[in-house]
Amino acid sequence: MSQKQWIAGINAVSASIEHDAANVREVLIEAGAKNPRLTEIETAARRADIDVRRVATNALEGVVGNLRHQGVVARYAAAKTWNENELEALVEAAQGKALILILDGVQDPHNLGACLRSAAAANATAVIIPKDKSVQVNATVRKTSAGAADSIPVIPVTNLARAMRDLQQLGVWIYGLAGEAEASLYSIDLRGNVALALGGEADGLRRLTRENCDQLVKIPMPGGNAAGGVESLNVSVASGVTLFEAVRQRG
Numbered sequence: 001m002s003q004k005q006w007i008a009g010i011n012a013v014s015a016s017i018e019h020d021a022a023n024v025r026e027v028l029i030e031a032g033a034k035n036p037r038l039t040e041i042e043t044a045a046r047r048a049d050i051d052v053r054r055v056a057t058n059a060l061e062g063v064v065g066n067l068r069h070q071g072v073v074a075r076y077a078a079a080k081t082w083n084e085n086e087l088e089a090l091v092e093a094a095q096g097k098a099l100i101l102i103l104d105g106v107q108d109p110h111n112l113g114a115c116l117r118s119a120a121a122a123n124a125t126a127v128i129i130p131k132d133k134s135v136q137v138n139a140t141v142r143k144t145s146a147g148a149a150d151s152i153p154v155i156p157v158t159n160l161a162r163a164m165r166d167l168q169q170l171g172v173w174i175y176g177l178a179g180e181a182e183a184s185l186y187s188i189d190l191r192g193n194v195a196l197a198l199g200g201e202a203d204g205l206r207r208l209t210r211e212n213c214d215q216l217v218k219i220p221m222p223g224g225n226a227a228g229g230v231e232s233l234n235v236s237v238a239s240g241v242t243l244f245e246a247v248r249q250r251g
């Protein structure tokens, strides 16, 4: 069953109309707004047979709260939601080339959105997030992901350690990304069934997650601490670097 979600902002709404009009149920535009891009959205929505209404600003805020809406929001029938029972079929369908991103406790919706965008661009199989202690896919994540939140399977799991063991049973090798690891990302083979586990902004990989990885690897930072006082990369940057090393190796 699909879920109704609101998306906000000029780029997000126009992209949804352009790429996925069938799932856009309704567009609300701020009454009296003069921005020509809003008029373009109105025209595109009407052309795609989507209901469009001009409404007061507080009606827009009523549906998306504090999210920056730039005068336009859309009610979107989001893509299918996934659950952990579907992981096995996804891994099997990848035919020995599953590429899974595990995000252990990412809190910032912009970071999760950026990770999903990179994962979709890398043609990853799925992204796994814990149901607890992690931001879930919400309107901000959807907006930041530029549509990826609805194109890549995002699987919230109740027990991340158990999901990792299930993946290992399916023949998936799990690499944990940790700045203090001995081995370098560039020394490992990422061509088979692999999962890449990254930690949240403040705490990194939790102990149990770390213990369930087959190997920990680092992204070498030549400047490191000495150069700019930087101890680690942002989780979305680290995800992008790691996913695209896998893409490079897979040719």
Ligand SMILES: C[S@@+](CC[C@H](N)C(=O)[O-])C[C@H]1O[C@@H](n2cnc3c(N)ncnc32)[C@H](O)[C@@H]1O
Pocket: 176, 177, 178, 179, 180, 197, 198, 199, 200, 201, 202, 203, 204, 205, 217, 218, 219, 220, 221, 231, 232, 233, 234, 235, 238
């Ligand atoms: C902002 S960092 C977390 C920093 C956190 N204070 C810690 O102690 O790990 C978020 C995640 O990005 C990944 N990461 C960041 N820099 C990395 C590096 N140089 N090598 C490997 N992973 C890195 C790790 O998975 C980390 O948990």
